[in-house]
Amino acid sequence: MTQTRTETGHASAAQYSLSGIRWYHGAILLLIFLIVFAVVQMKDRGATDTNLSAIDTLVLWLPFILKGFSLNLLMSFLAMAIATVLGVALGIAQVSQISVIRGMAKFVTHLFRNAPWLVILFMVMYLLPVEMRLPGGEKAIIPDWIKATFAFSLPVMGNISEIVRGAIRSIPTGQWDSAEGLAFSRWQTMVHIILPQCVKRSIPPWMNWYALLTLATPMASILGVHEAVGNAQAAMEAGGGRPDFLLPFYLFLLCLFFAYIYPIALWTRKLEQKYAVSQ
Template identity: 60%
Template sequence: MKSFARSGVLGLVCAFIAAPAYAADVSTGPCGFCVLWDWIPFILNGFALNVVISILAMMLALVLGIGLGLMQISESKLASVPARFVTQLLRNAPWIVILFMIMSLIPYRIEVQGWGNFILSDWIKATFAFSLPVMANVSEILRGAVASVPKGQWESAESLAFSRGQSLRWIILPQCVKQMIPHLMNWFALLVLATPLASIIGVREAVGSAQAAMESAGSSPTLLIPFYFFLMMIFFIFIYPVAIWSRRLERNYAINS
C-alpha cells in the first residue's frame, strides 16, 4: 500500500524536474494550465466512468471470486482442480491481455430470443474484463483466509454435528471476513489504477478524455505536463484515502487477532 503514497511523491518530483523544459516551451505554445482549466469538467466526467467501472467490476469480482474460492476449498476434485487452474491462470495473466481477449470474444450485439437485442458497449466489456483478474485474487484471498483458521475450529464444529457447509457458513467464513477486508480494499485500489487501460480500446474515461481534450486544444507539447499531472493527482486523491484506511484496518485486525 505504500506504493500509492510513493506514486504521488514521485509525480511531484517528476513535475519539478520537467518544469524547466515546460517553461521553455510555454513561449512556443498555449498556456497548458489555462487550457487545462477549461477542460477539467470534461476530464472529471471521464474519471467518473473510471469509478463506475471500478465499483461494478469489484462487485462482480466479489460475487464470482467467492464462488470460485469456495470451489477451490471443496473436497471434490471435480470442483477444486478446475477452480485452482482458473485462479492461477487469471492471477498470472497480464490485465491488458485479458482486456483484449474479452473485447475479441464478446460480440457488440447479443440477440436474446423473446427479449430483443442487447448492445454491449466497450465500457461494459471492459468492466467484465477487469473483474476477471480481481475475481481470481479474491478466490485466492478466500482460500488463504480459510486455511489460516485453526483446525480446532473445524473440530469444534464437527463436535457440534455441523456439516462442512454449516461449519463454513456459521463458524469459518465469519472469522475470515476481517482478514479479507484489507486485502479486498487493496485490490479495489489496484483496480482503479488499472482502469485507464480501457482507453486503449476507445473507452472515454479520464485518460481518454484528457487525450481528446489535448487533441482538441492543438496537441501542443505544453499541454502534456499539466494534463497528465492532473490525471495523476485525481487518481491519487481518490485512492490514497483507501490506502490509508486499508493500512489502518490491517493494523487494527493484527492487534485484535
C-alpha cells in the first residue's frame, strides 16, 4: 500500500504547475492588458495613417499573429503524439524483466527529463540535416518547425515515460499474481489488465505536460520558426519597431496562450479529483 501511494504521488507530482490556476488570474491578466492598451492608445491619440497606434497595428496584423499561433498548436499536437508513443514504450521498458533493456530505458528517460529544453532544441535544430533524399532521388527540405517539433517531444517523452512507469508500479501486485494464475503471459497481463488501469491514472499528468509543451513552443522563434511570437515580432518591426509596442503585443500573446491553457487546467484539476477518489 505504501508503494502504491508513493508511485501514484510521483506520477501526479508534475501537475502542480496547473493546479494553482484560478479564474481570477485570467481576470487580472485581462485587466492589465486593457489598462496597458488604454494607456498606449491615449499616448497615440494623434497618430496618423503613416504612424498607426498599437491597437491599430495589432488589429492589422492579428490574422498574421493568429496564423503563427495555429503553428504553435500544430507543433504541440504533433510533439505530444510523438512523445506519447515513445514515452509509453520507454515506460514499459523501465519495468522490463531484462536488466539491459530496463537500464537503457531508465538512462534515456532520466537523460531527457533532466536536460534543458533549450539545449535539446539547439542540438536537434543543428544536428538534423537541412534536407533529406527521397527514394526517387529527389531532395526534400526539412522545415525548421518540424525539427523543433521533434526537439520538443524529447523532454516530454522522458516525463511521460516516468508517468507510465509510476502508473504501472502503482497497480497492486496481486493483480499480476492473479493474471499469472490464469496462465496469462507477462505481455498479455500488461496489455489486457495493467495498461488499461494505467490510462485514467496517467491522463491528468499527461494533460499537464501537454499544457507545458504548448507553453514551450514559442522557444522555436529563437531559431526563426514563424510561430505566434515570431510573427508578433515581425509585425512590430513592420509597424516601425516602436518600443511602446512591446508591452501591449506581448501581453496580447500572454492572454492568447492563457485563454488556450486555462480550460485545460480546469479539466486537469477535475480529472485529478475524480480519479483520486477511485484510486
